[in-house]
Amino acid sequence: MHFVSLIWFAWLAGTVAIYWIVPPTWRDLWLIVISLAFLVVHAPESALLLVCFTLLTFWLGNKGGRHSGYRIALAAGAIFGVLLYYKITVRTSPEDLVREVLIPMGLSYYSFRCFHYLLERFRGTLPAHTFREFLSYLLFLPTLVVGPIHRFKPFLDDHHTKRWRSDTLSEGMERILYGYVKVAVLANFLFSTQMGRFIGSINPQATTRILYLEMVRGAMNLYLQFSGFSDIAIGFALLLGYRVMENFNNPYGQRNIADFWRSWHMSLTSWCRDYVYLPMIGLTRNPYVANITTFLVIGLWHEVSVRFLVWALYHATGVIIWREFQTLKRQLRLPRFPPGILATAARAASIVLTFHFVGFGFTIARQPTLAAMCESFRVLFLFWW
Amino acid sequence: MYGFLKRYLPGPMADVLMALWYVLLILTVLYCASEPQAAFRYLMLEAPDACLWGAYAP
Numbered sequence: 001m002h003f004v005s006l007i008w009f010a011w012l013a014g015t016v017a018i019y020w021i022v023p024p025t026w027r028d029l030w031l032i033v034i035s036l037a038f039l040v041v042h043a044p045e046s047a048l049l050l051v052c053f054t055l056l057t058f059w060l061g062n063k064g065g066r067h068s069g070y071r072i073a074l075a076a077g078a079i080f081g082v083l084l085y086y087k088i089t090v091r092t093s094p095e096d097l098v099r100e101v102l103i104p105m106g107l108s109y110y111s112f113r114c115f116h117y118l119l120e121r122f123r124g125t126l127p128a129h130t131f132r133e134f135l136s137y138l139l140f141l142p143t144l145v146v147g148p149i150h151r152f153k154p155f156l157d158d159h160h161t162k163r164w165r166s167d168t169l170s171e172g173m174e175r176i177l178y179g180y181v182k183v184a185v186l187a188n189f190l191f192s193t194q195m196g197r198f199i200g201s202i203n204p205q206a207t208t209r210i211l212y213l214e215m216v217r218g219a220m221n222l223y224l225q226f227s228g229f230s231d232i233a234i235g236f237a238l239l240l241g242y243r244v245m246e247n248f249n250n251p252y253g254q255r256n257i258a259d260f261w262r263s264w265h266m267s268l269t270s271w272c273r274d275y276v277y278l279p280m281i282g283l284t285r286n287p288y289v290a291n292i293t294t295f296l297v298i299g300l301w302h303e304v305s306v307r308f309l310v311w312a313l314y315h316a317t318g319v320i321i322w323r324e325f326q327t328l329k330r331q332l333r334l335p336r337f338p339p340g341i342l343a344t345a346a347r348a349a350s351i352v353l354t355f356h357f358v359g360f361g362f363t364i365a366r367q368p369t370l371a372a373m374c375e376s377f378r379v380l381f382l383f384w385w
Numbered sequence: 386m387y388g389f390l391k392r393y394l395p396g397p398m399a400d401v402l403m404a405l406w407y408v409l410l411i412l413t414v415l416y417c418a419s420e421p422q423a424a425f426r427y428l429m430l431e432a433p434d435a436c437l438w439g440a441y442a443p
Binding site for chain 1: 407410411413414417418420
């Protein structure tokens with residue numbers, strides 16, 4: 001079932017209608033059943049893994065007693081092992097790029113939700129809950145496939161307070177519509193198809209121009225697709241009475257790379273801030289090490305490969321250079337631009353520069369080999385050579 | 386947008402304009418969705434595999 005298909009619309013409408021028709025105590029059960037059925041039909045392997053993860057996480061996370069810390073570590077280790085296995089083995093050669101199903105559907109998202117649950121359980125910050133509520137959280141249909149990686153406590157709050165509200169329903173439908181506009185109109189039609197045709201009509205000898213336009217097209221397409229699907233997921237959750245966390249906040253309108261990472265895939269970056277960056281700062285007292293480790297986790301979460309390793313180090317270097325530049329500016333007491341045309345031009349230039357830095361990062365992540373990465377760098381920046 | 390229209394336009398004008406806006410968006414989505422749609426996977430956009438009306442045959 002493709003997300004942009006009539007069957008999907010019918011299925012979505014049917015799920016929401018039955019959800020509100022059945023008695024309130026049956027609603028979460030209905031969602032659990034329909035989520036499992038969805039996974040069993042589309043990705044049986046993923047359904048099996050998710051059930052195993054759910055049982056393992058809840059059982060070892062809630063056993064209590066003297067060795068509860070070890071049990072939680074054991075559950076986290078087992079989930080990490082499975083995630084790593086799929087991330088390493090699935091994509092081993094450039095030919096694999098054409099395979100459609102790469103890892104079990106939604107594995108990266110629900111394994112990070114399990115880690116979140118286990119870590120918060122270890123810290124003792126989770127409110128009292130039942131297995132059914134935990135099951136509803138992990139098998140929450142709107143966020144199952146493409147996130148956001150929402151948190152357990154806000155989910156539980158919504159779970160207890162949700163009720164039929166026409167304004168929430170209307171907001172959800174509007175959000176889904178805007179999501180589809182992003183995915184189908186802007187990303188697929190405008191950038192993917194029309195811009196693709198335009199790039200195809202350019203003289204093949206003009207490699208720099210083609211690669212540059214491909215970079216812009218890829219960056220825009222990726223953002224619009226991903227934020228569009230996030231909008232659909234958030235809208236779908238609103239239709240069910242839940243408000244899940246936002247995933248994007250105008251990332252291409254940010255003025256520096258640090259702000260970009262605060263507004264891009266926010267559910268993943270905030271997860272990494274809470275469970276990787278801050279613990280690493282506490283452990284090492286070294287922001288460089290914490291920064292690099294965080295970006296390595298973000299990069300390897302996408303794929304365990306050399307290109308994502310390079311992509312992670314590229315962004316970590318960018319953020320470190322930006323922070324050092326800020327420190328230097330403070331130390332040298334460099335003056336700010338006075339308000340006016342110069343300040344506006346500087347702001348616009350910083351937005352354009354940030355976009356190009358990020359766009360080139362995506363070009364790195366798309367190249368199958370290190371040699372192809374170097375070649376794309378040469379074509380874009382050393383084209384006269 | 387609705388709040389803005391409601392503040393500056395008389396009577397049910399804001400509701401009518403919003404309804405027209407949504408109809409326009411839905412029609413645009415339906416028109417554009419008949420083009421091939423890329424299967425989504427974060428950072429790796431796959432080849433077109435489907436359109437709104439079913440499987441896409443290249």
